[in-house]
Amino acid sequence: MISIIASDMDGTLLNNEMIVSDFNAQAILKAQQQGVHFIVSTGRRYSEAQPLLAAQGITAPLITLNGAEVFDASGKMLDMVPITKTVARAIFHTLSSQGYYYEVVGNDAVYSNNKAKRVEQIAHLLTNLNPDTSFKIAVSLATARLELMDINYVDDYNELLEDPKNHIMKIITFSQDGPAKLKPLSDELLAKHSSIKITSSASSNIEINNINAQKGIAVERYANMLNTPMSNVMAIGDNNNDVSMLKLAGTSYAMGNGSTEVKQLANHITDTNVNDGVGKAILEVLAAQ
Numbered sequence: 166m167i168s169i170i171a172s173d174m175d176g177t178l179l180n181n182e183m184i185v186s187d188f189n190a191q192a193i194l195k196a197q198q199q200g201v202h203f204i205v206s207t208g209r210r211y212s213e214a215q216p217l218l219a220a221q222g223i224t225a226p227l228i229t230l231n232g233a234e235v236f237d238a239s240g241k242m243l244d245m246v247p248i249t250k251t252v253a254r255a256i257f258h259t260l261s262s263q264g265y266y267y268e269v270v271g272n273d274a275v276y277s278n279n280k281a282k283r284v285e286q287i288a289h290l291l292t293n294l295n296p297d298t299s300f301k302i303a304v305s306l307a308t309a310r311l312e313l314m315d316i317n318y319v320d321d322y323n324e325l326l327e328d329p330k331n332h333i334m335k336i337i338t339f340s341q342d343g344p345a346k347l348k349p350l351s352d353e354l355l356a357k358h359s360s361i362k363i364t365s366s367a368s369s370n371i372e373i374n375n376i377n378a379q380k381g382i383a384v385e386r387y388a389n390m391l392n393t394p395m396s397n398v399m400a401i402g403d404n405n406n407d408v409s410m411l412k413l414a415g416t417s418y419a420m421g422n423g424s425t426e427v428k429q430l431a432n433h434i435t436d437t438n439v440n441d442g443v444g445k446a447i448l449e450v451l452a453a454q
Contacts, residue, residue: 167450168397170196171228171384171410172443174207174214175366176403177420180439183217190221192444196451197225204228204387206380208335208366208406210270211236226387230270231364231406233334233378235387244386245272246378247332252358256373257322259354260338267338271331274317283316286339336373343368364406372406381409399450401435401443403427418446 170193172178180186193203206228207214214227226243227236235244248256253269260267266282268275277283325331340346351363351371362376380402388398400407400414403423411417411430419431420442428434435449436442 166397166454167201167399167416168393169202169204169384169388169391169399170447170450171204171206171380171387171398171400171414173380173402173404173407174205174209174217176422176438177401177407178205178438178443179217180441185217185221185223186441186444187221188441189444189447190223192441192447192451193221193223193225196447199451199454201451202226202391202393204384206232206384206400206402206407206410208372210275211240215240228380228383228387230335231362231372231374231378232380232383232409233374234272235383244383245332245334246375247272247334248336248373248375249360250326250333252360253333253336254323254326255358256336256354256361259357260336261322263350265338265340265350267336269322269325269333270335270337271325272334273331276317276319276322276325278319278322280318334374334378337370338373339370341369347371364408366404366406379409380407381411381413384410385413399446401446402431403438416450418442 178185178189197203204226205214208231209229211227211229211234214229218225224238226238233246234242236242266279268277355363360376362374362379363371365371384398385395388395395413396415398414399416400410401418402411403420404427405424407427408430411427417431418433418435419428420435421437435446
């Protein structure tokens with residue numbers, strides 16, 4: 166009997182227009198009406214994720230920043246697991262000295278030290294989602310979209326470490342060379358810092374969190390609060406940062422567009438994110454209960 170459904174967002178619950186489809190929304194609302202708890206588990210910030218649910222009339226708890234923050238359905242923060250500032254400073258040094266562009270997610274905002282690089286990364290994302298879009302057009306779209314995003318620019322990320330109210334929740338770095346460059350970088354960082362966890366939400370990035378900020382750990386904590394065993398939890402995801410919750414959930418679904426690792430790990434495979442895979446998985450499970 167499934168009591169909790171935990172779903173990733175990007176590449177999973179969201180289609181390539183970055184919205185929750187009507188089909189997915191109706192399936193989620195049906196599950197909630199039948200007493201199943203639905204929770205989103207995403208690498209996004211709360212302010213980026215919650216409006217996408219609200220647009221479809223969905224109210225649900227949120228695990229954000231890969232498990233670094235947990236919010237209840239009303240938006241109250243239940244848990245926060247930042248990277249220590251000593252470790253963050255060392256990671257900043259490694260990434261900067263090797264010429265990587267990276268962004269820092271604080272508990273209050275996303276920070277960038279290079280607007281041009283920020284535009285470039287969004288443009289690459291847009292072209293990956295829509296291969297028919299030229300990079301030149303994607304840059305124009307990214308520039309326009311950038312004005313709508315909650316982003317703060319700083320000259321030096323180390324400035325963030327001086328503010329006692331600012332916590333470093335996640336560091337994300339990018340390379341269009343993908344795993345060829347990012348895998349050795351990940352190995353180097355993990356060898357230096359035993360207190361971090363590195364995942365990815367795309368082949369062109371790595372996401373660095375506190376080792377206790379993982380989707381699986383956060384989903385298990387939420388299940389414990391409801392006195393629900395993990396055998397009664399269903400998780401749905403598509404990429405590396407979903408692995409921890411797919412491993413722990415009794416029922417796991419990989420998206421049809423998911424990575425090879427996720428598909429091999431999950432005990433079910435659903436349709437793609439553009440074909441309402443989340444909604445189809447939810448209805449399949451509800452029909453079996």
